Amino acid sequence: MSAQQRRKTRRDRREEALKNAAIEVFYEHGYHAAKVSQIVKRVGVAQGTFYLYFEGKQQLFGELVSDFLELVVTTVASWEPAEIDSRDILESELRRVGLLLTRVLLDNQQMTAIFFRESLAVAPEFNELVRHTYDTLLAMLTDFNAILHRRGLIAEMNFRILATMTVGMVERVIMERIVYDTLGEAEPEEIVDHLIFQYMAGTLSLDEESS
Amino acid sequence: MSAQQRRKTRRDRREEALKNAAIEVFYEHGYHAAKVSQIVKRVGVAQGTFYLYFEGKQQLFGELVSDFLELVVTTVASWEPAEIDSRDILESELRRVGLLLTRVLLDNQQMTAIFFRESLAVAPEFNELVRHTYDTLLAMLTDFNAILHRRGLIAEMNFRILATMTVGMVERVIMERIVYDTLGEAEPEEIVDHLIFQYMAGTLSLDEESS
Amino acid sequence: MSAQQRRKTRRDRREEALKNAAIEVFYEHGYHAAKVSQIVKRVGVAQGTFYLYFEGKQQLFGELVSDFLELVVTTVASWEPAEIDSRDILESELRRVGLLLTRVLLDNQQMTAIFFRESLAVAPEFNELVRHTYDTLLAMLTDFNAILHRRGLIAEMNFRILATMTVGMVERVIMERIVYDTLGEAEPEEIVDHLIFQYMAGTLSLDEESS
């Protein structure tokens, strides 16, 4: 029986229930206005039970953010750069990862909102966690861009700035689409298309362009 | 005597001092950990005095965010679209506004950081203020893109998504450069160049391209 | 099979183990900071098991104090006043009991410390237990002094005050020697000698003195 197949223990299920309730409460009221009493009431357990599973409200928040970041990083890191040897393949790989990420975030809409609204405002230690993840992500993308350049797929430029811009585009589009629903009419496919087009056009080398 | 020339009254000066102290304290500790007592101590006035100038800690925060947003919107809105009738002029106008915005934000580094970290996490009413500003800004940029398209300067696409992506690129680049200093080596000019290049390339119409 | 010879049952052994663990934990952390969880962890049994042996933390504490007091009273009460008909015999009997008590307390150093530090601070009902024992002890010593006086061995005085002073001397000397180790260099024998000398001198009748 593999770890993934193993039936969840009672403990696991209760912890998960508390986390899900916490996400709802944090989403509805914001971290600071959220009360532990609201969380436990939703699950139907006593106040003290909460502290059997988490050290406190803040530690739970950290765990949620950490889970979320891991999910995002895992998703983004799922591409396969080895195979990419043409701009067409690059584009289709970007589309695959983009749609995957979109689906994951849509499945975790409330947590996505919590992350963008509050992850930097709860406690300094979580800022570091978030910063660390951004650093990792940006470094990964920077490297990726450099590799693509060496393969002659994208133009010469400051790859770190390119990575930063890319992350920014994606983030804001996600926020507007998933968190605030101000792009309500747009299908994920259309959004991903625009992101990819922007990225592809912005990285077109003149050589390629002239060909 | 014009409003600008009018000597600041003692009241004005004290309010400004309190706001500046508040920015420092919010920057250093975050909104929730910041204490009114810390703010007044820096200015050297009594606790009660604070409430002669502001309705409370939250209202002051709202005022700071509001001031900041006004500053940003004013800066971004300072372009002159009337004159833009070629991609060259578009580019130079974008460069002008980009550098202006960069300077403004560098001059208000702490407030920029506070805004990105906390503006959505303090209270629901401020979320609305921020949302409203984003909506205004995005609508403005969307319109701008539509105008440019009508003038044949940029390609056909979903201009709202384009505006959203643009805002995202700018935001994240600002955060990394100004708030977190992870692009420390890059000059503002280089950053603005990359932003403009990305935007220009991503909006190139095929017609234009072939011309 | 006598009670003493009877092999200890598993139940007896476990109860004893819990008591010993409790003494350690109370000694190290003090009654209020001591947690039942720490006690059961040392013995390696579950939290609930504790309540099969004791009614609760406080009752256990009471039992420990009670055991301790019984031990002390039994020891002190082991003299044989019937035989004492000269100050020499009195002195040697005091020496015997003094050394016996010293040995007993040295064997129960932690419990002695717990008793002096905390027995009056846990709950009113234990104060009564402790008071009762002091009353019994003081009454016993008062009677003893009265008997000795009637036998012409000690001078006329307030025998209750004499008993009280004697108990005080012994207590403080025990605390400093056994609990706080501030008389570290002094051998039990030397200490007992000083106590006896003080008592004997303080009870010398003038008649005896002149003889």
Add this chain to the structure above:
Amino acid sequence: MSAQQRRKTRRDRREEALKNAAIEVFYEHGYHAAKVSQIVKRVGVAQGTFYLYFEGKQQLFGELVSDFLELVVTTVASWEPAEIDSRDILESELRRVGLLLTRVLLDNQQMTAIFFRESLAVAPEFNELVRHTYDTLLAMLTDFNAILHRRGLIAEMNFRILATMTVGMVERVIMERIVYDTLGEAEPEEIVDHLIFQYMAGTLSLDEESS
């Protein structure tokens, strides 16, 4: 206007009122059962006011114990050893200090009770404070005894043990008389007489005796 004459400020008076109320509540319920809410209710101030004057319940307790110890040490240290050059003067000086201490403790009966019952059971840091005071007191008395011996007033012996025994006698007599009222009928004078007689007899040198 000297410091002692200076009228108490409002702040001083309120702090004192809180301390007095705290002594009553600690006396009646014991430290752990005492609630801050009970203390403030007696003084008629809000819960928060308490924390303007003390860091918390524990720190207040420490301050009370500290005040008490200072009072006792100051009283005991008020003798004048310089003048003592005969056993008669020694005796009268001991009587003076003994009666003074008795009066001081009778004036602070509740605090005396709190001290003996609880000072070692609240927190480790207070144990150290108490120990330190005992060490100081015992060292002082040990020196005192050594001086008296050098002046030929008391016999050769272990002066530290003598000091320890003396402290013990006094303590237990105080407890029984002032805290528990088990010597109720005895006048302070009678008690002090017995203490002094015990001390004087126990320190009689043989030379003196024979003279």
Add this chain to the structure above:
DNA sequence: CATGAATGAGATTTCATTCAT
């Protein structure tokens, strides 16, 4: 007998805000 997850009462403490001076 043994287990250990769950309970839940309630005290401490903080700090924005008020208001009498």
Add this chain to the structure above:
DNA sequence: GATGAATGAAATCTCATTCAT
């Protein structure tokens, strides 16, 4: 206008004890 002592609401968290398994 300025002061700063006083207010007081309310949330977190602990841990002895219980009881279903």
